[in-house]
Amino acid sequence: MxxxxxxxxxIFSFHDCKTSPDPIFDLPAQCQTPVPxxxxxxxxxxxxxxxxxxxxxxxEFESPRLLFRSVAARSRGAxxxxxxxxxxxxxxxxxxxLLKSQFDRNVVVNFEIQxxxxxxxxxxLGITSEGSVAHPIVLTEAPCNPLHCRQMMxxxxxxxxxxPYVSYGVxxxxxxxxxxxxxxxxxxxxxxxxxxxxxxxxxxxxxxxRLDAVNCKRVNVAGSQAASYLQRLLQLKYPGHLAAITLSxxxxxxxxxxxxxxxxxxxxxxxxxxxxxxxxxHRMQLPFSGKxxxxxxxxxxxxxxxxxxxxxxxxxxxxxxxxxxxxDQERLDRLMAVQELLEDxxxxxxxxxxxxxxxDSAEELQxxxxxxxxxxxxxxxxxxxxxxxxxxxxVSELEQPMDxxxxxxxMDPDFPEDTLPxxxxxxxxxxxxxxxxxxLFVGTERLRCPxxxxxxxxxxxxxxxxxxxxxxxxxxxxxxxxxxxxSNVFLTGxxxxxxxxxxxxxxxxxxxxxxQSHFKxxxxxxxxxxxxxxxxxxxxxxxxxxxxxxxxxxxSRQDYxxxxxxxxxxxxxxxxxxxxxxxxxxxxxxxxxxxxxxxxNGASAAVTxxx
Amino acid sequence: MASQIPITVRAPPAAASSAxxxxxxxxxxxxxxxxxxxxxxxxxxxxxxGQPTATQTTQAQITAVEAVAxxxxxxxxxSAATATTESTAKPPPFKDPTFMHSGIxxxxxxxxxxxxxxxxxxxxxxxxxxxxxxxxNYYNIDALPSLKPTxxxxxxxxxxxxxxxPQTKLRFTSSEEFSYIRLLPTDVVTGYLAxxxxxxxxx
Numbered sequence: 001m002x003x004x005x006x007x008x009x010x011i012f013s014f015h016d017c018k019t020s021p022d023p024i025f026d027l028p029a030q031c032q033t034p035v036p037x038x039x040x041x042x043x044x045x046x047x048x049x050x051x052x053x054x055x056x057x058x059x060e061f062e063s064p065r066l067l068f069r070s071v072a073a074r075s076r077g078a079x080x081x082x083x084x085x086x087x088x089x090x091x092x093x094x095x096x097x098l099l100k101s102q103f104d105r106n107v108v109v110n111f112e113i114q115x116x117x118x119x120x121x122x123x124x125l126g127i128t129s130e131g132s133v134a135h136p137i138v139l140t141e142a143p144c145n146p147l148h149c150r151q152m153m154x155x156x157x158x159x160x161x162x163x164p165y166v167s168y169g170v171x172x173x174x175x176x177x178x179x180x181x182x183x184x185x186x187x188x189x190x191x192x193x194x195x196x197x198x199x200x201x202x203x204x205x206x207x208x209x210r211l212d213a214v215n216c217k218r219v220n221v222a223g224s225q226a227a228s229y230l231q232r233l234l235q236l237k238y239p240g241h242l243a244a245i246t247l248s249x250x251x252x253x254x255x256x257x258x259x260x261x262x263x264x265x266x267x268x269x270x271x272x273x274x275x276x277x278x279x280x281x282h283r284m285q286l287p288f289s290g291k292x293x294x295x296x297x298x299x300x301x302x303x304x305x306x307x308x309x310x311x312x313x314x315x316x317x318x319x320x321x322x323x324x325x326x327x328d329q330e331r332l333d334r335l336m337a338v339q340e341l342l343e344d345x346x347x348x349x350x351x352x353x354x355x356x357x358x359x360d361s362a363e364e365l366q367x368x369x370x371x372x373x374x375x376x377x378x379x380x381x382x383x384x385x386x387x388x389x390x391x392x393x394x395v396s397e398l399e400q401p402m403d404x405x406x407x408x409x410x411m412d413p414d415f416p417e418d419t420l421p422x423x424x425x426x427x428x429x430x431x432x433x434x435x436x437x438x439x440l441f442v443g444t445e446r447l448r449c450p451x452x453x454x455x456x457x458x459x460x461x462x463x464x465x466x467x468x469x470x471x472x473x474x475x476x477x478x479x480x481x482x483x484x485x486x487s488n489v490f491l492t493g494x495x496x497x498x499x500x501x502x503x504x505x506x507x508x509x510x511x512x513x514x515x516q517s518h519f520k521x522x523x524x525x526x527x528x529x530x531x532x533x534x535x536x537x538x539x540x541x542x543x544x545x546x547x548x549x550x551x552x553x554x555x556s557r558q559d560y561x562x563x564x565x566x567x568x569x570x571x572x573x574x575x576x577x578x579x580x581x582x583x584x585x586x587x588x589x590x591x592x593x594x595x596x597x598x599x600x601n602g603a604s605a606a607v608t609x610x611x
Numbered sequence: 612m613a614s615q616i617p618i619t620v621r622a623p624p625a626a627a628s629s630a631x632x633x634x635x636x637x638x639x640x641x642x643x644x645x646x647x648x649x650x651x652x653x654x655x656x657x658x659x660x661g662q663p664t665a666t667q668t669t670q671a672q673i674t675a676v677e678a679v680a681x682x683x684x685x686x687x688x689x690s691a692a693t694a695t696t697e698s699t700a701k702p703p704p705f706k707d708p709t710f711m712h713s714g715i716x717x718x719x720x721x722x723x724x725x726x727x728x729x730x731x732x733x734x735x736x737x738x739x740x741x742x743x744x745x746x747x748n749y750y751n752i753d754a755l756p757s758l759k760p761t762x763x764x765x766x767x768x769x770x771x772x773x774x775x776x777p778q779t780k781l782r783f784t785s786s787e788e789f790s791y792i793r794l795l796p797t798d799v800v801t802g803y804l805a806x807x808x809x810x811x812x813x814x
Contacts (some may be wrong), residue, residue: 104730107749111712111727119703133705144749147740148733152712160710213747219754229806236802237767268770300796444769457761458769460808464757472755578746584713 009278011439012257013285014249018090022066027126030056031135038164040136040539043121044171044532045114046070047103048198048223048494050086051532052121055138055539064532066124072113073098085120093246105220106142106199111152115160122161132162136554138539140171140531143202143216144575147582151565155584158560165544165554171195172204173211173573174534175492175524181537182525187572191488192473194466194505196453196495198223201466203473205485213576215476217469221456223495227251229459230258230449238440244286245440257282257442260450260500262507271444284440318386325379332372339365450498454508467508474512486519494528538573766803767791780804 031039031054044051044064053064068086073095075082089095102113127133137157141150150168157163172195180189188209195202201219205212231250235242261267270276335357341350342362350362359365452458454465464472474482491505502523509519524530544554553571560567565584568577702708728736734750742748765772765784772782776792779800783789792800804810 107730107733109727109729109733115712119706122705123703127705130704131707142749144747144752146733146737146749148728148736155713160707161705162707213752214745216747216752217754218752232802232806236799236806239796239799265771271768272770448764448769455762457757458764458807460806462756463754468757468759469754576747578742578748580740580742582740 009283010281011283011285014252016091016249016252019068019087020090022068022087022124024124025065025126027128028054028056028060030058037543037545038135040138040165040543041121041125041133042138042532042535042539043118044140044174044535045108045117046140046171046197046494046531047101047106049528050117050121051529052125053532053536054125055536057540061536064529066121068120070103070117071099071101072116074100074113083116085116092248096247103199106197107146107149108141108153109149111156114153115156118156118161134164136165136167136539136544137163138167138169138535140174140535141168141575142200143170143172143204143211143218144213147566147580150568151582151584154555154560154565154567158557158565162557165556166560167539167542167554167571168568168575169535169538169553169571169573170204170211170575171197171531171535172202172492173206174532174538175527175530176206176490176534177573178530178534178537179490179492179522179524180488183522185488189488190484191490192470192485193490193492194470194496195491196222196466196493198494199225201453201493201495203466203469205473205477207481207485209572210570211574211576215473217473219453219456219463219466219469221452221459221461221463221465222493223254225456225459225461226449226452226495227254229452230254230445233445233448234440234442241286241438241440244289249284253284253442253446254449255497257284258446258450258498260498260504261447262500262503264447264451264454267447268444271447277443281441281443282446284442285435286438286440288434288438314386318383321379321382321386325376325383328372328376328379332369332376335365335369335372339369450501453495454504467505467512470509471512483517486513486517489519489521490524491521492524492527492530496523496527534573538571542571766807780809 040055042053042055042064047070050066050068050070051064052066054061066086069089069092071086071089071092073084073089074080075098084095092099100110100113102108102110102117104110108114122133127135139153139157141153145168153168154166157166172193175195176191176193177187177189180187180191190207190209191205193202193204193206195204199220199222201222203217203219205215227247227250230253231245231247234245234250238245271280338350338353338357339362341353342365354360354362354365357365359368448458452461454467456463456465463469474485477485486509489505489509491502502521506519506521509521513519526533538553542553544556553569553574555567555569559569564581566580566582568575570577737748738750763772763782764770765788766781767783767788770784772784774784774789775782776789779792779795781792781800781803783792801810
């Protein structure tokens, strides 16, 4: 087919950004004075990124001071002390196996690492006060956070850091209120929040300013699942570049080269055509590695090598056996000759030869002869058997499947046949394009990975996708409530930043809603950061007052001690609190080691004995 | 790069005497680290693998950042021994030095309870609490399995797949894809099936 002019190839390279360490900020002057009220610290504790900053009205505090990945690199043993957190790690990839996060899915479970993260945050914000952090803390938590986790978090904040007040809220709801305020909608707000983070995506209906937690739903597909799916797809397509396809590069691919199709089936049909493929495929140029193709050992090659080694061993053994047989035979002949001497009656010679052979009597000679005869017999039999077996083994080894192919493997069926293959098979190609060998062709993967949010089935998840869950949630309301909810559909979260996401949600909503009904979909202005901004706005509006009435939404030290760590003070952006008391596992104080085992046993028995 | 930020970096915080610090032992302390001494030479030697900030411009910034970055109380005797070669190890001042997490079982629980509960265990414990029927909690709000039949997509190209290879059970859309599938080594085939969670069909 004639191509008009030069084909335009989109070749990109990986940025592989390195983070630089955060500076330790000075404590701002207005944050030092506890009068009129201490300035709250707002921490958006996300499973991907932690954002922290002050909640002060001045312009310099408008954006979060700290933004870092919520990971700590801890190695074992002697190097345990050199823990690096967040932006102290310039490149995550060399330390990938040491990285630990305090999160399990979107819930904090490891409070040691959470303590490290808090230390990092407070140190870098410039706090040097002795014995306590004298600022109220606004912290985000997961929707319907388990009580145990909240208890542990409250314990950490109140007992370790001696914080005066703590407020917990859901990050997507903070984002919702921030954007509603920006659009000048009057509270109380009603709407439905679709939030997609790093580990989970949520559907949160908000009615009259409060989260309707009974009807919330969570889909366990989000950014990290898309990243690992894309990584596996590329690694299976390019087994030679297994090590070069790192999670950081894959995340870069998702952030910069992926998009959501408005109509998935239609978009896939477009990708069938070779011209579209050529234009739209993103060729990611990997750095030159010097590794020749064919260096990768496939399973068949390993089998072949093992079979060869076995054959060699067998040959050696057979040769050794033959030699031993010959030796035995010779010795037997000599002994037989000596025995004949005896029979012939040449006693002197017989005795002389016995002495040479180091034997004492004729009986010993006889026994030696018998033993040797047995050995020779066995050796001969084994030779016969092994000859037969070797013949069979050789035949079976030849039959071993060695389907290496012709050396030309078509990468993509849509690719026209006259172009060079991007991935040569294990047999080395004599002439091929070195640059193309080091390119990753990211075609339909750009489309498939964000799609798993709507159709989780390619990854094996059998949960409903985001829009199907939305339909399920809406069906639990009356039609009037549905109208109210759907008139303010709000998209937020880092995973919602693919181009085309808003149009896709609008199109699917149009398909679900009754004919000619109205709905409105808005995307957050800064989907990843808006949770922090919303929490800051909330904190500025609801400052806890000193002494006396505490503003709604804050948990004071007294509340913590009276009502337990799992207590939550509800507010417009928080979870719903179900007052169930859970027993607190008693920590073993270092001063009373004898008492601790008893009390901890009692506490654990009270909690439960679930196997 | 850090010099562009017009923020004054503090001098290393005044450290209490090392002897007094080592008296405040925290066996459960998560980060055990010793701050480097003020002199630069042993700084770069010791901290080269730990701190990537060696590339920064000013030496003062290096010492300041490194001194405060991970500074904790010295917990175990081993790290106390190594800390003697370096200088003071100081916990951040805003913490309670005798705090211990209750969730980890405490030192008295012995070797058994050293790990944190993971989410599955926490949820199992939560299930046993006296929830009422409609109360929302973490596992209640999990989305249901899908009610719609799944669409089949090709494992190789992602286009809608109408055919399945009986030998490898991979899905494909065209004959070129089929020939490509037939040339794949077995580990790649297993990889594609594992991606779809379709391996090991129990007969």
